[in-house]
Amino acid sequence: RFQQRSTATFLKFLSNMCNNEVNLKSYKTGLTAYFGSLLRLPFEEALAISKQFQSGLAKCCLQPQPQCITEEFVSFQKVLCKDGGNISKEVQRCCNKAPLDAVTCMDSVKKHPVISSDLQIHSAQLCEAARPDSTERYLFQIGVKHVSVSLPVLTTIQDVMRSTVAACCSGTNDTTACLKDSKLDKAAALVSRIDNFCSQYFQLEFPAFKTKIKHEFQGDEAKSQMWLDLTTSCCSQHSPAHMCQKR
Incomplete structure (x- = not known):
């Protein structure tokens, strides 16, 4: 029953992200900022993660089959959790969960404003x-x-x-x-x-x-x-x- 609830939660999360992917022109730009603030990353690293996330959405949104979801988002969880020294305690707590649970857990983490370490553009x-x-x-x-x-x-x-x-x-x-x-x-x-x-x-x-x-x-x-x-x-x-x- 717990596994069913976990899967349902992830599918709801995926449905929302797929809806954004279809409807939002600048979704990659928004996702880059989203992952930048969540993981406290500079622009280049956040951009790479947003591209990988969108790649997973492109493969799985039309046909959210278990194999596609497992292959794409289990590997994506590893990317999100690879830099253990830089992420917050809340994100680290999410990383200790099963891969799909970790992704949905991060979506509920309270994010904090980040002053980008990149050269400021005016x-x-x-x-x-x-x-x-x-x-x-x-x-x-x-x-x-x-x-x-x-x-x-x-x-x-x-x-x-x-x-x-x-x-x-x-x-x-x-x-x-x-x-x-x-x-x-x-x-x-x-x-x-x-x-x-x-x-x-x-x-x-x-x-x-x-x-x-x-x-x-x-x-x-x-x-x-x-x-x-x-x-x-x-x-x-x-x-x-x-x-x-x-x-």
């Missing part, structure tokens, strides 16, 4: 030819600092930011002026604000949280309700991607 540098991966690094350093933002919400904002950078860096635009006027910093500030509200949503009882939101937007009932809808529907990591992309 928005003004995003069009420099010498930095071909600067946009991904820029989005990574934003993501690992805001761990209360769910993957569906984070990747949706990251996708908009990436498109903005691509537009500014193409053609004959004055790239510096374009990046400055593109409201990238406002998008980053939005991630920070959502992170703050979601953090409070998880910490407070709902009546207290609702009161706090109403106080935050005194007199603006529509804005208060918008933020209440967003937090209640999309703060959870298991929020439905198709719905949270539209908010």
